[in-house]
Amino acid sequence: MVKIIIIGSGIGGSGIGALIAKETSHEITLFEQNELLGGRCASYKKKDDQGRTWIFDIGCHIFSTCDKGPLGNILDRVGKSLQWSYTQNPGPRVVVMGMDLSRTTRSKKRRKRVEQKSAKPNFNEMMKNMTLEDTKKIDNISLTDFLDEFFGKGKAAVKKMMYGMQAGVMFGVAPHACSAGEFVRCFGDNAKQMSMGYPHGGTGAIPEAYCQVIEENQGKIIKGQEGRVEKIIVENGAVKGVITGPNKTFHEADIVIANSDIKTTVLRLVGESNFSSEYVKYVKDLQWGGQVCSLKVGVDKVITDQKMLTYVPTFSDDDMKKRFTSLVDEGFEVDSENMTVPEKTVLLVGF
Ligand SMILES: Cc1cc2nc3c(=O)[nH]c(=O)nc-3n(C[C@H](O)[C@H](O)[C@H](O)COP(=O)(O)OP(=O)(O)OC[C@H]3O[C@@H](n4cnc5c(N)ncnc54)[C@H](O)[C@@H]3O)c2cc1C
Numbered sequence: 001m002v003k004i005i006i007i008g009s010g011i012g013g014s015g016i017g018a019l020i021a022k023e024t025s026h027e028i029t030l031f032e033q034n035e036l037l038g039g040r041c042a043s044y045k046k047k048d049d050q051g052r053t054w055i056f057d058i059g060c061h062i063f064s065t066c067d068k069g070p071l072g073n074i075l076d077r078v079g080k081s082l083q084w085s086y087t088q089n090p091g092p093r094v095v096v097m098g099m100d101l102s103r104t105t106r107s108k109k110r111r112k113r114v115e116q117k118s119a120k121p122n123f124n125e126m127m128k129n130m131t132l133e134d135t136k137k138i139d140n141i142s143l144t145d146f147l148d149e150f151f152g153k154g155k156a157a158v159k160k161m162m163y164g165m166q167a168g169v170m171f172g173v174a175p176h177a178c179s180a181g182e183f184v185r186c187f188g189d190n191a192k193q194m195s196m197g198y199p200h201g202g203t204g205a206i207p208e209a210y211c212q213v214i215e216e217n218q219g220k221i222i223k224g225q226e227g228r229v230e231k232i233i234v235e236n237g238a239v240k241g242v243i244t245g246p247n248k249t250f251h252e253a254d255i256v257i258a259n260s261d262i263k264t265t266v267l268r269l270v271g272e273s274n275f276s277s278e279y280v281k282y283v284k285d286l287q288w289g290g291q292v293c294s295l296k297v298g299v300d301k302v303i304t305d306q307k308m309l310t311y312v313p314t315f316s317d318d319d320m321k322k323r324f325t326s327l328v329d330e331g332f333e334v335d336s337e338n339m340t341v342p343e344k345t346v347l348l349v350g351f
Contacts, residue, residue: 001025001026001027002024002026002027002254002255003026003027003029003252003253003254003255004020004026004027004028004029004253004254004255004256004257005028005029005030005031005241005242005251005253005255005256005257006028006029006030006031006256006257006259007030007031007229007232007242007256007257007258007259007260007265007269008030008031008032008033008039008258008259008260009030009032009034009037009038009039009207009211009221009223009259010038010039010040010041010207010259011038011039011041011071011206011207011210012039012259013030013032013039013257013259014030014037014038014207014210014211014214015070015071015074015207015210016257016259017030017210017211017213017214017219017257018074018078018080018209018210018211018213018214019074019077019078021078021213021214021216021217021218021219022077022078022079022213022217023077027218027219028214028217028219028220029219029220029221029222029251029253030211030214030219030220030221030222031222031223031227031228031229031242031244031251032221032222032223032224032227033223033224033225033227033228033229034223034224034227035223035224036058036204036223037204037207037208037211037221037223038058038203038204038206038207038208038211039058039059039207039259040058040059040060041058041059041060041203041204041206041207042057042058042059042203042204042207043055043056043057043058043201043202043203043204043205044056044058044204052300054298055201055202055204056202056296057202057203057204057296058203058204059203060203061198061203061294061296062087062196062197062198062308063196063197063198063199063203064170064186064189064190064193064196065189065190065193065195065196066084066086066195066196066197066198066199067081067082067084067195068193068195069189069193069195071206072084074210075206075209075210078209078210078213079213080209080210080212080213082199082200082201082205082206082209083199083200083201084195084197084198084199084200085197085198085199085200085307086195086196086197086307087196087197087198087307087308088194088196088307089307090305090306090307091306091307091308091309092196092306092307092308092309092310093306093308093309093310094162094310095310095311095312096158096161096162096165096310096312097157097158097161097312097313097314097315098314099158101158101159101162123147123150123151123159123163124187124191125191126150127184127187127188127191128188128191128192129188130184130188132185135181135184135185135188136181137181138179138180138181138184139179139180139181139182140179140181141179141180141181142175142176142177142178142179142180143163143164143167143175143176143178143179143180143183144160144164144175144176145180146180146183146184147159147160147163147164147175148160160175161312162312163175163183163187165312166183166187167183170186171183171289172289173289196308197307222244225245225246226244226245226246226249227244227245228244228245229242229243229244229260229269230242230243230244230245230248230269231243231269232256232258232265232269232270233250234270234271234274237274239253239254239255239256240252240253241253241256242256242269258270262283262286263283263284263286266279266280266283267280267283267284
C-alpha cells in the first residue's frame with residue numbers, strides 16, 4: 001500500500017486528499033498545523049450574546065464557479081453535495097464610479113442594440129471564446145496592456161477599472177502585475193459558467209466535506225501542534241517522510257504532497273539543496289500578492305433582495321495604482337510560516 005502524506009487542509013490539500021481517498025486504496029495522512037480545517041477557506045462558528053450562532057469565514061467570501069467549477073467537480077467525484085446560492089436573480093448589481101453596469105438594469109432589447117452597434121465583440125465574449133493555446137500566448141502581457149489593446153488607450157476607463165478590480169479581488173494583485181493569460185483563463189471560465197456564488201454553511205463547508213471523505217475512507221487527519229510539519233525528509237532525491245510536532249515525530253511516506261506555499265515548501269520544509277539553483281532562484285524571485293483590508297459584517301435582517309452588490313467610488317488611475325500595493329513593495333518581509341498560527345491569522349467578520 002502506498003503511504004501518502006498531505007501537508008495542509010486548504011482546498012488544495014483537502015481536495016486532492018478526498019480524490020485520492022475516494023479513488024484509490026492508498027493510505028492517507030493529512031497534517032494541518034491549525035485546529036481549524038480549511039486554510040484560507042475555513043470557517044468557524046461563534047455564539048453572540050443572544051445565544052445565536054454565526055458562521056465566520058476566515059478568508060474567501062465568494063466562489064467564481066461554485067458547483068460548475070473545479071470545487072464542485074471534486075465534490076461530484078467524491079460523492080458529496082453542497083447547497084449553493086448564486087449571486088443572480090436578482091443581481092449582481094455593480095455600480096462603478098457612478099456608472100451602473102448591472103445586467104439587471106439593462107433590458108434585453110437594449111443589450112442587443114448595443115451589441116449590434118458595436119463592431120467589436122464584447123470583452124466577456126472574447127474571453128469566453130479564447131482557446132487555451134491563445135491564452136498562453138498572452139501569459140507575459142499585463143492585464144493593463146491587454147485592456148488598453150482591446151478597448152484603446154485612454155478609453156473605457158470604467159470598464160478597465162472593473163476588470164482591474166476583479167484581478168485585485170481574485171488574484172490579490174494590481175492589473176499591471178496580473179498576467180492577461182491567467183486572467184482570461186479564469187474569467188473566461190466564469191463568464192461561461194455564470195455560477196458565481198457561496199455555499200450554504202460557510203466557505204469552510206467545502207474543505208470540511210473533502211476532509212470528511214478522507215476520514216470516511218480510513219484516512220487520518222492530524223491537526224494542531226502535532227499536525228505542524230517541521231521538515232520533509234529527502235534522501236538521495238527520494239522523499240522518506242515528514243517530521244512533525246513539538247516532539248519531532250517521524251512519519252514515513254512514499255509520497256508527500258505539500259499544500260503549504262511554494263516558498264515554505266521549497267526553502268524551509270524540503271531545503272534548497274534538494275533543488276537546482278535555477279529553480280531555487282525562481283522560487284526566491286516569486287513575490288507575494290497584494291494586501292486587502294476587508295470587513296465582513298453579519299446583519300440579522302434582510303436589507304436587499306440583491307444577491308450581490310458592488311459599489312466602487314470614483315477615483316483616478318493614479319489613485320488606483322496606490323490602492324494596490326504589495327507588502328513587498330512596502331518593505332515588509334512576509335513570514336508565511338508565522339502568519340498561519342491561530343493567534344496571528346487575520347480573521348474577517350463574516351456571516
Ligand atoms: C482574505 C482572503 C480573501 C479571499 N477571498 C477569496 C474569494 O472570495 N474567492 C476565492 O476564490 N478566493 C479567495 N481567496 C483566495 C483563496 O482563499 C485561496 O486561493 C485558497 O483558499 C487557497 O487554498 P490552498 O489550499 O491553496 O491554500 P491554503 O488555504 O493557504 O491552505 C494551506 C494549508 O496548509 C497549512 N500548512 C501550511 N504549512 C503547513 C505546515 N508546515 N504543516 C501543516 N500545515 C501547514 C495551512 O495552515 C493551511 O491550512 C481569498 C484569500 C484571502 C486570504
